[in-house]
Amino acid sequence: MSSVLKQLVEELKAGRLKVVDLTQPLHPGTPVIHLPAQFEASPGFTLRTICRYDQAGPAWYWNAVAMGEHTGTHFDAPVHWITGKDRPDNTCATIPARRFIGPACVIDLVDEVAADPDFLLKPAHIERWEADHGVIASGSWVLLWTGWSKRQDPKAFLNEAEDGPHSPGLAPEAVSMLAHERDVLGVGVETIGTDAGQAAGFDPPFPCHHIMHGAGKLGLASLCHLDQLPPAGAIVIAAPLKIVDGSGSPVRVLAIVPTEAH
Numbered sequence: 001m002s003s004v005l006k007q008l009v010e011e012l013k014a015g016r017l018k019v020v021d022l023t024q025p026l027h028p029g030t031p032v033i034h035l036p037a038q039f040e041a042s043p044g045f046t047l048r049t050i051c052r053y054d055q056a057g058p059a060w061y062w063n064a065v066a067m068g069e070h071t072g073t074h075f076d077a078p079v080h081w082i083t084g085k086d087r088p089d090n091t092c093a094t095i096p097a098r099r100f101i102g103p104a105c106v107i108d109l110v111d112e113v114a115a116d117p118d119f120l121l122k123p124a125h126i127e128r129w130e131a132d133h134g135v136i137a138s139g140s141w142v143l144l145w146t147g148w149s150k151r152q153d154p155k156a157f158l159n160e161a162e163d164g165p166h167s168p169g170l171a172p173e174a175v176s177m178l179a180h181e182r183d184v185l186g187v188g189v190e191t192i193g194t195d196a197g198q199a200a201g202f203d204p205p206f207p208c209h210h211i212m213h214g215a216g217k218l219g220l221a222s223l224c225h226l227d228q229l230p231p232a233g234a235i236v237i238a239a240p241l242k243i244v245d246g247s248g249s250p251v252r253v254l255a256i257v258p259t260e261a262h
């Protein structure tokens, strides 16, 4: 047996490593993104009980579920965006499984976002993180710890106004830097989508989708419990359902985290 895997099992058993669940509960109240009226809406989560130890099935319980692919804590595949439509291995079923696991760089933006819900990550914030923790390694997940998941009321979570939603995200220059200069695996956020609420008006519009997916990168949205991750040193596992031709999928996102410095 690989000594590393043996050690992983031992460290988990001894509690020196813990598993942190970065996933929001999925239920009919899970908020979904609201698009302008001219576009088709994505349905939220529904659950229909087939039977529950009753006449329809006396000894068993199961449900039928339905939802848009991009509901709750979910995964964005490159094919989700028009810029990524011709990338190789760009769907949920064809992305190599190796890419469902990677080290996590967690950027603390809690104070900035508390002061400004439209806060945007810029290259200077990435460089600030790198000054403390080293240059972001290729194949890393970059996770924006904004505290946004604390907004459990869907109204506060979506934070919509007459001029559209107000939620944090990434400036186009920061997306470009992460995709092209750092070659990250993808970006993960606590908000409903990887782009900022006002990103329809950016250049390019929705840069985290446009640039990231155009470069074959991945996305994670509606994460939580990022406060339990160290800035560096955790590993994130995020594997979408193997939906053939899928553009995304609800996902259970797990982090393996040291409980203290070892």
Ligand code: MN
Pocket: 070, 074, 075, 076, 193, 194, 221, 248
């Ligand atoms: Mn999505």
